[in-house]
Amino acid sequence: MNRTTVRCLAVAGLLTGTRLPAQASPPDSAARRAAMTKLAFLQGSWSGDAWASVGRGERIQMRQTESIRYAVGGQVLVVEGVGRRLVNGTPNDTVFHALGTIDWLPSRGYLMRSYALTGQHGEFPLAVTDSGFTWEIPVPRGRIRYTMQLTGDGAWDERGFYSADQSQRVQTFGMLLRPTRRAAR
Numbered sequence: 319m320n321r322t323t324v325r326c327l328a329v330a331g332l333l334t335g336t337r338l339p340a341q342a343s344p345p346d347s348a349a350r351r352a353a354m355t356k357l358a359f360l361q362g363s364w365s366g367d368a369w370a371s372v373g374r375g376e377r378i379q380m381r382q383t384e385s386i387r388y389a390v391g392g393q394v395l396v397v398e399g400v401g402r403r404l405v406n407g408t409p410n411d412t413v414f415h416a417l418g419t420i421d422w423l424p425s426r427g428y429l430m431r432s433y434a435l436t437g438q439h440g441e442f443p444l445a446v447t448d449s450g451f452t453w454e455i456p457v458p459r460g461r462i463r464y465t466m467q468l469t470g471d472g473a474w475d476e477r478g479f480y481s482a483d484q485s486q487r488v489q490t491f492g493m494l495l496r497p498t499r500r501a502a503r
Contacts, residue, residue, distance in 0.1 A: 351392040353422035356446050360386045364474055366495035381409040382493055395420040
């Protein structure tokens, strides 16, 4: 074969997704989609009030929105949250903005990757239940554990608790959102 033929075959292999023998087999897409359906209750748009501790005894009050949709054929959940400071009950400047993805693999379970406007980012295991989830982030001198539960009337109730030693917990975050638009999957 001449060089032109070899180049054409190489490009054709790349364009058609031909795998080389050394590549690992892809994860089971059907199993990933099935696992992700446990989070279908999140899909859509949400809005409500939230607060976060910003110092000793200080809280910031926010109007929080969350937009959640499936991507990659239902294998990934994309979550975007925006918190705007409340001034006299009116949303004002943006004080929180994050983008996250949630996916599942049999080897490790659910994993959330998040990226914040402040430059913070991370990967966090997510424990999923039938009506919520739990995740933790390390912070200086401790951890914050976030727990999200759907209430009986379908609201998103999420709370964060700081603990230095895992025995005493202090609430540092609270959010209660209502669905503003439910998306069909």
